[in-house]
Amino acid sequence: MKVFAALARSLSEDHDVSTVFGLLGAGTMMVVDELVNRHGARCVRMVREDGAVLGALGYQHSTGRLGVAAIGAGPALTNAFTALVEAARNHSPLLVIADDRFEMPGNVQGIDQAAVVAPTGAAYVEVRSVATAVDDLGRAVRIALVEQRPVVLDLPTSIAMSDFDGSPSQATNDDARTPSAARTDVDAAATLIERATKPLLLAGWGAFLADARGDLDVLAERLGAPVATTMKAKSFFSGSPASIGTFGGFSSDQAKAVIRDSDLIIAFGAGLNVWTADHGYLLEDxxxxxxxxxxANIGAIFPQTLGIVGDVRDVAGALHAELDRRESSSREAWSGATPSGADTAEPAPYATSRAAGTVDLHEFTMKLEQAKPRGANVVTDGGRYVIAPMQHLTVESPRHWLAPIGGFGSIGLALGAAMGVAVGRPDAPTVLVVGDGAFMMSHYELHTAVRNSLDLIVVVMNDRSYSSEYHFYLASESEDSELATALTTFDWPDFGDMARSLGFDAVTVTSIGDFAAVSSAIEERTRPLLVDVHLDPLALVGFHDRSEQR
Structure with a gap:
């Protein structure tokens, strides 16, 4: 048996890997070939290496399983750099198996791969020898799962092709242990709760992973507290009458009023990043x-009054028990939470004037919410348009919602991630909402959806510009609109024609009356669909508008 065969066997039998996203190199090709043909796994072939990592990210997010990507050496790894940073900051447990040919004299693809990985935040594990190969794989998987981050497994081609002696793996799969919350911290938290008159519960992705919905509902009811989620945990409190939707810069005006009126925020498994805190505004006073x-997550960006290290469910239960011990009375609800606990928001009254042949971003997105199939996954990229899907599109579970922009702030990552979501949840369509600039950065992966018969609906919000930069220029002191237009607007090709050439169906929207065709295309789709939505780059949408830049 060769090392590559031993690694494939371990991936399948020890680590339950059944899906790999790849653009393969010499060594990883042999591993994946063995995994597919001998162990029945599926390989989703991507067009670029960043797409492979992003596909693994989307798959992991939608399934909760380890995401696995396989790529080549040198430039293959540097191509994946931005995706690795996003995955690391997103706390995504991924295994990225990379060839390494650095030891080959004169090989133009040679580079210090450990040095490439180091600044991404991903872990780096080298397959050190033939004898340790399977154990090194096991160590990489454990790091990914325990530390909740991607791991690059560096596989020298010479080792992959060597004979393996058949030694069984000594790896273990011990679960990470979460420390119990200190009694003094629970006592201090109960005191803060008793002093507060308007507490609010905030749940993040950590609360979802801890399966803490029931415990937090009970605590919120006792405190008379409204509940909200981070954007990553969107829909966690779906159906709760106490829900005000999402907490952050994209909250509805009603939700922001409730948040600002509160005097205590109890954040469970929420990172309190700049987007959730609206750059600190929502945490003031x-x-x-x-x-x-x-x-390490506690107080990482904004200071807190009290930090408690522990499992979210355990802490919620301990707080409830401590309030019982103190005979603290239950309270009436203090906020005007939405009766339905809806996650959607009505748009603010933005300027409605816009160029002929374009539609209103918010109006179109609210219609899309009504037309998208029940149970659909939603993935969004970044840009000015993103306020609309974040405010108006709903999902049934946080695993059905993904926005791979919060870690590194890069656009152009969502299409690859959407492929992974579509593979992970094939029973429901995946709706990707992407800006035109991000689409042009990543459109080469469209054919991946066609090759793999994925149920994908791509909605391109097309204002023919990088409009955040466009509005930045418009807000600059020079106010040179000609310069802004010259530097940030583009005469793109017809996106519908591009999509059709790659095997998609396509619809172009230049007026809201065209939405009937969109609805029909969604309802009658038999292959991947692209919707090209024409927008006016000058129209105000409520995010990165030129007035905000002053």
Whole structure:
């Protein structure tokens, strides 16, 4: 048996890997060939290496399983750099198997791969020898799962092709242990809760992973507290009458009013990043209790009144028990939470004037919410348009919602991630909403959806510009609109024609009356669909508008 065969066997039998996203190199090709043909796994072939990593990210997010990508050496790894940063900052447990030919004299693809990986935040594990190969794989998987981050497994081609002696793996798959919350911290939190008159519960992705919905509902009801989620945990409180939707810069005006009126935020498994905190605005003049299983996450960006390290469910239960011990009375609800606990928001009254042949971003997106199939996954990229899908599109579970922009702030990553979501949840369509600039950065992966018969609906919000930069220029002191137009607007090709050439169906929207064709195309689709939505780059949408830049 060769090392590549031993690694494939271990991936399948020890680590339950059944899907790999790849643009393969010499060594990884042999591993994946063995995994597919001997162990029945599926390989989703991507067009670029960043797409492979992003596909693994989307798959992991939608399934909760380890995401696996396989790529080549040198430039293959550097192509994946931005995707690795996003995955690391997104706390995505991924295994990225990369060839390494650095030891080959004169090989133009040679580079210090450990040095490439280091600044991404991903872990780096080298397959050190033939004898340790399977154990090194096991160590990489454990790091990914325990530390919740991607791991690059560096596989020298010479080792992959060597004979393996058949030694069984000594790897273990021990679960990570979450420390119990300190009694003194729970006591201090209960005191803060008793002093507060308007507490609010905030749940993040950590609360979802801890399966803490029931515990937080009980605690919120006792405190008379409204509940909200981070954008990553969108829909976690779906159906709760106490829900005000999402907490952050894209919250509805009603939700922001409730948040600002609160005097205590109890954040469970929420990172409290700049987007959730609206750059600190939503956390001003109130006490903050932050509960997280990782000490490093507490107070990482904004200071908190009290940090509690522990499992979200355990802490919620301990708080409830401590309030019982103190005979603290239940309270009436203090906020005007939406009766339905809806996650959608009515748009603010933005300027409605726009160029002929374009539609209103918010109006179109609200119609898309009504037309998208029940149970659909939603993936969005970044840009000015993103306020609309984040405010108006709903999902049934946080695993059905993905926005791979919050870690590194890069656009152009969502198409690859959407492929992974579509593979992970094939029973429901995946709706990708992407800006025109991000689409042009990543459109080469469209054919991946066609090759793999994925149920994908791509909605391109097309204002023919990089409009965040466009509005930045318009807001600059020079106010040179000609310069702004010259530097940030583009005469793109017809996206519908591009999509059709790659095997998609396509619809172009230049007026809201065209939406009937969109609805029909969604309902009658038999292959991947692209919707090209024409927007006016000058129209105000409520995010990165030129007035905000002053």
């Amino acid at each position: 109130k006490a903050i209790i932050q509960v997280d299983r990782e000490r």
